[in-house]
Amino acid sequence: MVQAYILIQTEVGKAQSVAADVAAIAGVVTAEDVTGPYDVIARIEAGTVDELGKLVIAKIQDVRGIARTLTCTVVHV
Template sequence: MVQAYVLIQTEVGKASTVAEIVSKIPGVIQAEDVTGPYDVILRAQADTMDDLGRMVVAKVQQVEGITRTLTCPIVHL
């Protein structure tokens, strides 16, 4: 199992709506509105890194109002 934080930039005024929609995507553990350079941060998990990438590209990035994402895989050093 792999996990990652996905940092999301949205169109102005869309953060709450985007957070609500992405929180319902299978594999998303949590999604929160935040302030700063990103508008929403979500934590996601998948069986493999490829599955995680597919989820971000095929499901998260397709949500209306999202302008950019940055995926940060969690590592255990």
Template sequence: MLIQTEVGRARVVADQLAELPGVTSAEYVTGPYDVVVRIGADTLDELTASVVPTVQQVTGITRTLTCPIANGAHP
């Protein structure tokens, strides 16, 4: 998931996201997005109904883009 944040909030948002269920990693980065988050769930339904909305509710997030892994593999 690619995330844009309010100015100056990338590190705080990444730290908060790292603590959420379903989040396996959260890193703040430079470029057009501010945070890159790897998320996962047992099913696509669980991912879209639970994990994604929980991530989107974190204060300081202005926009998200969910990019499912095409081959379905995850470490």
């Protein structure tokens, strides 16, 4: 299982709707509005790194109101 945090910058006034839309996507464990340089942080899970990438590119980045994302893959050292 591969896990990652997706840091999301939204268009002005879109954080709440983006968080709700992202949370509804299969593979998203949680998505919450936050304060700071990013507006929403989501935690996602996928079976492989390739599946994780497809989830981010094909599903999450397609959500209306997202301006930019940053993917931070969880590592266990």
